[in-house]
Amino acid sequence: MRLLRWECWCACIAFVMTLVFVLIPGPYEMAVFTFLAQPLFAIAAVSYLSKVLADLRNRGVV
């Protein structure tokens, strides 16, 4: 069972966007980071956390 495939790919893409912005601080790079990378990170994180919560419920921890 693979739980976190697309979350990781999305986070990877977001990391690449962030890295580009860190290295090249232009307005377009800033916009890509601000309006794409950050939502990607957020979506991946939310999905990850929801899976963690489900896992904990299954185990009776929560």
Added chain:
Amino acid sequence: MHEENIDPKDCSDASDITRREVLITLGVLCGAVGAGAAGWGFLEEIVALRQPVQSWHKSVCRFCGTGCGVLVGMKDGRVVDVRGDELAHNKGVICIKGSMLPELTHIPGRLTSPKIRKNGALVNASWDDAMGLVASKFSDAIRDYGPDSVAFYGSGQLFTEESYTANKLFKAGIRTNNVDGNPRLCMASAASGYVQTYGKDEPPGCYADADYADCFFLFGANPYECHPPIFERIRQRKRLHPETVIICVDPRRTMTAQHSDIHLPVVPGTDLLLLNSMANVICEEGLENQQFIQRYVRFNDGEKDCDFARFREFLKGYAPEKVEEELGVSARDIRRVAFLFARSEATMSLWTMGVNQRIQGTFLNNMLNSLHLITGQFGRPGATPFSLTGQPNACGGVRDTGALAHTLPNGRLVTNPEHREEMEKLWKVPAGTISPRVGFDAVSLFRAIEQGSVKAVLIMCTNPGTTLPSVARYQAAMEKCFTVVADAVEDSETQRHAQVVLPAALWIEKEGVTGQGERRYQLTEKLLDPPGLARSDLQILVDLADRLGHGSLITARSPDAVWDEWRNVSAGSFYNFQGITYARLKTQRGLQWPCPSTEHPGTARRFVEGEDPFVAKGAGIEFYGNHDKKAIVYLRPYVASPEKTSAEYPMYLTTGRILEQFHTGTLTDRIQELHDAAGPAKIQINPQDAFVLGIQDKDPVEVKSQYGTVRGEARLTDVSCRGVVFVSFYDSRLLINRVVADNYDPASKEPEFKVTAVSVRKVST
């Protein structure tokens, strides 16, 4: 961290990317794009919601003659912000008074109902009752005593459409030339000076000349406080060109003087000596521009034409060494200033009340213009004689419409039969309608009221009960007359003597055009409704016209209709602004006349070829107002003011405005921030004078002249030079015009507010 014994096969799934995962990833990417777009949308909404202003509207400041363009910010039907309009002539700069315009729209004490005086008190009445009473009183007076028994006293703060309509009603309807106003108290000398010199009124230059001048000659003006955006423009010029020289001639060491390079603290009333002396230096030291003189100038000794030699001879009596003692300025400084004036690349003179409000106001105006003419400092960017206007619409509303006792529209005179005939045709009234008799100017009007020959007067948008010189006398006079006052606020000094008070709309509560100091006409659009029952002054005049039986004369009854009539009337004159339509005024930041067609861009510099449409090609500069197309330099002898200091009255009183207050403070003093900044008016005395008189700061003192007495609090300041006392006239609790002499210029009839001999002493309370 290190890993041990992990089977790589369990973890190495790189080749195992499924299509499902790719699709999900792409889907999430799209979701992220959507989230980003949603975030952007959210930002747009937030910013839109938090907008303090819903809409911005182009308008004009209500206050001084700078006539700044402003942007009025509205939200939910209220004015929430006012900014300087960066696209207007003032380049976005206004002053603290303009910044407080949002507060003007809800100042306390607005008149909301007509009032009639009954048993000594003003009580509310209906418009019908009030106007019925006004009409009957005016009709009775006209019937029993003739048309000259009634009068109109208007204002440089009415819209042009209002002054034009009043002028037409009284001169062509009622048939009296008793039409005058508060511009008589501020700009009459400038008008007569320009007309005598150029044949036509109004400054030939523009505010933009300040961007090019190398020498500023500020004479009897305190623009730092009284025309702040203009002084800021001068300072800007100096910042960018530090070699620019600013010369300030003023008996007081004002903020303007403190920011100038040279301050000449002349003795009040003597400054014509300075101008003649400068002219002497220019002529004696070969600083004149003979080429300009030969081509464009004629000389006149006040009665007949003469020549440059005669002019030079006349000026010999004003050599610097001969005048320095009386003038209070050294011969060395006179020579220095004369040289700078003449030899700078471009010299711009700016003057205002220190020149105009004098018994030799017209002569001073003549000489200021003459200095420019004999040195050729004219008609080039930065080289111009510029008379600053005090009120927002003294130029366009009163001088141009001819709403003065001796004038008719567009520079015509009531005494000239051809001019009367032209106006009778333009106004479509029978020949002989307009009276040839010059009406009562301001001071004469109130003296006529005092004598009883004027029985009824309509006073609009002004406060003569505070602004007239020797005011106590004329307050008493108003009691003898049926005085009708139309005003926006209650309880002015004038209203205390009125029998009928009419509530008037204020600023953006009505629509109309104002013409500020550089011949620029600008439109103020209506953005609010006036409070209560208040009406625009135009509506009041139209109502009066109907009730007096002149409804058929006043065919134009709305601001745009009046404007159309007026601009078409101007078409046959050198004041032609037929091309300045409401449509153009709504989209443009004002237009400067002459502007004869709707394609014409307006005229920045008058009398200059290529700029002024009336100047013939090849003429260079043409003063088409005079028959020989030349400007006239007059030989103007200095006459000392009758207000000479004496043992009994050893000091000079001068009055004026301060930055935070406009005129009599009926508007500005009701705005808390301006009220607090100005505080009560003080009697400003030089510390050395105070020491001699035993006066300390904040002591109660009395200022006394042969005309009256006032008491107030002393303020010791070296802004007042020795021998000079200053009081601003915005505070009716310190009604300084009680003390001021009512002598006036015989040509312009403008009173001499600037020179009164007084004594100052400490009192117990």
Added chain:
Amino acid sequence: MNVNYVQLVYFFGMLFCVMGILLCIRTARTRFGKLGDAPSVSFWITRLPAESAAKLIAFAALIVLPAGAIFTANYHTFEGVHEVSGCASCHAMLPMVNDLHDPNSGTLAARHYKNKWIAENQCYHCHSDYGFSGNVEAKLTGYRHLARYTTHTYTEPIAARVRFNNQNCLNCHHHTPKFEAVQSHHTAADRLASNQMICLNCHGQAHPTSLERTPGSAAYSRLTEAFR
């Protein structure tokens, strides 16, 4: 400080992003639930079961390192706006930047620069709201500007829609002798503090006029020369 900030951002940015990429790849390859038999993993001073280690790595990859990267990049944003070159990277800002450096201009920006009243980061000193200080409104506005600029959904001349924060002026000018000498500064202090009244009303243009910044105007090409 500026030099240090750049180095910090480079270092931590690369650290977080590269580590994040590596850990994300590892986590993507991990079969959770099938690690029970795998040997435990050593984490410096302790040993963790393989499943726990994988979950920790996942947590780092999807929460900790993204947080670090986001923080670093936002820090990069808020510090980057300090520098004039940062502002100049947007074409729409070129008129302001070029005017700033124009010794013949009389705008407030140009005067402050010419007279060295602000030694460095001249834009930021008057527009400090874009940085860490200042109000949320300015930051929201800044992001809106970013969105508009990068999607080319703006028109020139640009116009500010939110009130300027007078505190940017008052930070330097408040309590100076010249400021104190003007009565209106005291009586209208509340208005100035709440930004109801803008300092520019009396003190003139900060930047070229909208007319000068309109494409096709006489000044436009001069004002939009590339910034060096």
